Amino acid sequence: MFKDKFKAIIIGGSAGSFQVVVRLLAELDEKMDIPIILCLHRLKHVRNGFVEALSIKSKRPIIEPLDKEKIRKGVVYLAPANYHLYVELGNQFAISTDEMMNNSRPAIDLTFETASYVYKEKALGIMLSGANRDGAWGMKRLKDRGGYTLVQDPDECTINTMTTAAINITKIDQVLKTDGIIRFLNKELC
Secondary structure, three states: OOOOOEEEEEEOOOOHHHHHHHHHHHOOOOOOOEEEEEEEOOOOOOOHHHHEEEEEEOOOOOOOOOOOOOOOOOOOOEEOOOEEEEOOOEEEEEEEEEEEOOEEEEOHHHHHHHHHHHHHHHEEEOOOOOOOOOOOOHHHHHOOOOOEEEEEOOOOOEEEHHHHHHHHOOOOOOOOOOOHHHHHHHHOOO
8 A cells, every 4th residue: 555655764763763763674575675764853962872772673774864965775864963954945954953843853743844845745754642732733744744653552652642642632643552563564555
């Protein structure tokens, strides 16, 4: 049903999302080559170790993109610590140190919003566990522009503020536990 539909998977998360992301990266089918864009809240002064920790289980390369870097298939992109990550026309990234949004930099809302503008109905947004409302507005924009939305089941989240906020402001396509998200990605996108 969704094979060849999406041009990018955009995942947002904060507190409690790291282990879910590790599982997703470890268990995704290697045939799926859609770029994955991760916008995760993390400590702003810790520059090393996060990519390495994710890379231990991932079957795909994980990089923190540079400004104007082209988005390529089969790569996982992680928003750099203390930088907003924007998706731009021309299938490339922009990074900035503009003011914090929702007490966050990177702000998930900005990554979802810009990805929805570029990819429209070809965007798949996934919201994971987190302790603030960052990402809810971006998920709404993604849905309003025809994108497909998945939210981790709030009952499974370590902290369900983010997922509940997204569910409360837009009609989410599917609410799934981690196993269900992995099944969806492997069954529907490969």
